[in-house]
Amino acid sequence: MKAIVDCNNFYCSCERLFKPYLDNKPVVVLSNNDGCIISRSDEAKVLGVEMAGPYFKARPLIQKHGVAVFSSNYNLYGDLSWRVMETLRTLVGKQHVEVYSVDEAFLDLSIFPPEELQSLAVQIRETVEQWTGIKVSVGVAPTKVLSKVANRLAKKNKQKTNCVVVLDTKEKIEKALAATPVGDVWGVGGRYAYKLKEQWFITDALQLSKMSEEFAHTHLGGVVGARLIRELNSIPSREMEDELVTKKMIATTRMFGSPVDNIHDIKEAVATYTSRAAEKLRRQQSAASIISVFVVTKEENHNASFHHGVTHSRYATLPAATSLTNELIKPAVSLVDQLFQPGTVYKKAGVMLSGLVPDASIQGNLFAAPANNCGRKLMAMIDNVNFSQRNDVLKFAASGTSRDWKMRQELRSPRYTTRWEELYVVK
Known part of the structure; x- marks a missing residue:
């Protein structure tokens, strides 16, 4: 169970x-x-x-x-x-x-x-x-x-x-499935739920459970759909038992606290976000082979009471997968040069790391000398210091020192359990 x-x-x-x-x-x-x-x-x-x-x-x-x-x-x-x-x-x-x-x-x-x-x-x-x-x-x-x-x-x-x-019991399971809309079944999603209702009049999980695995394989995403049918019929799927320990993509995105119109500030923001994404990458012991950067422009819609923006993105494939912040910041900042348009105001930027592989099994380069462990030791030291001292005590110069690129949290409560100076006071 x-x-x-x-x-x-x-x-x-x-x-x-x-x-x-x-x-x-x-x-x-x-x-x-x-x-x-x-x-x-x-x-x-x-x-x-x-x-x-x-x-x-x-x-x-x-x-x-x-x-x-x-x-x-x-x-x-x-x-x-x-x-x-x-x-x-x-x-x-x-x-x-x-x-x-x-x-x-x-x-x-x-x-x-x-x-x-x-x-x-x-x-x-x-x-x-x-x-x-x-x-x-x-x-x-x-x-x-x-x-x-x-x-x-x-x-x-x-x-x-x-x-x-x-x-x-079988009776309890069938009653529960009958009371569950098909769109609320884990793994179905809105698009498939609409398709099931409109084309096959399947509205609840019990009806879905009575469909064949062949039907699910054809109309519900192949092998994933077949596994779902088995699970609905109390047959554990071995693949679904595998522990979800790593992410396939890591992203760090933020709205700027105020609009930005110069490339220097955007580069600082992107370098800061890259550092944070690299920290997440090392935490799950992975390395990235692709880095993507996007920026969102701030444009006013004069016919409505809201602002919308246009997203521009670029990506770069790295020579070798890496988790070192300095090796990720350099291509990220270069991508900003390709994205920035003078005279344009930006409201948001983000960094995404993909093509993730285990950090311990990065493929070597026959035409390059093996990398030493100095970079990894440096990253481990930076991560340890920042985790213990907080507030990014150590950071790369590319992230800047004059502006705080952290997210706005004007209504944040105290961090009662992780900061000595913010411990809960009992009177």
Whole structure:
């Protein structure tokens, strides 16, 4: 049996943890640079606050109902996520926990007797909340896809389910599938959901589960669709059991705090974003062979009350895959020279690293001397210092010193668990 543990409105839950007066009050969390709403409490959802909607559009509704608003506090969220995952590892064993995202983890519960699954799921939910203060929902079923179905039902009616749903019989599974719209099945997506409804009148997960693997292979993305059908029929797919430990692409993008119209500032921003992307790259022990840079222009639409922009991008294939910041900044800055247009105002830039390979298995060059380890040691030292001292104490000169290219976080709460100077004060 598989289980998925999903934190309820995770970012909002993190903010409430140190502000208990916000319990049962509407709360929202904003994206990078306070642009869009990326997390809503249940109370905010009831008020009609839209997910991923622009903050400026929702502001009148938010102010009318006194909704608490916070900027993203990723230091706090990351630390609390680690605490949740460590709690799960303590409860079921490290080897049985697969971290799927910052607020989700799959558990392998095959070592536990079937008759204990309900009580175990309740124990997991209660222990995580008691040890970390974060409320979670638990879905248990024979496969990962079905556990996602169970978790959706657990979150849909928290009072009735007590945030726990266990699908351990055929009858329970069929009832749950019938209550799940096909578009809410993990792995289907909006495009396929529309196609299934319009062409084959498949509206729920139970109908989809009765389709053949051949049908799914032809109309639902080949092998991936066939695996989905098997999972819906309680047959675990070995490929879906593989742990998701690495990303296929790493990106760092930001809106500028204010419009930029000179190439020097854009180069500083791109160098800063490249440094951050390289840090993420080394964290998963990968190297990149392709680097892409994009910029977004700031253009006003005089016929509407909003601004839109045009995205321009360029990419470069590196001579050899690398994770060294200095070897990534140089081509990134060169790409800015190709993108920049004098007289144009820019509002956003970003860097994407792709063509990722394991850092330990970079293919050598027959016509070049082997690289020494000095670069890797330097990167490890920089990463360690910046992680311990924070605020990018060490950085490359290309990132500049006169302007802070970090995201705007005007409504950020204190980083209670990762900064000595911001520790929670109990009076």
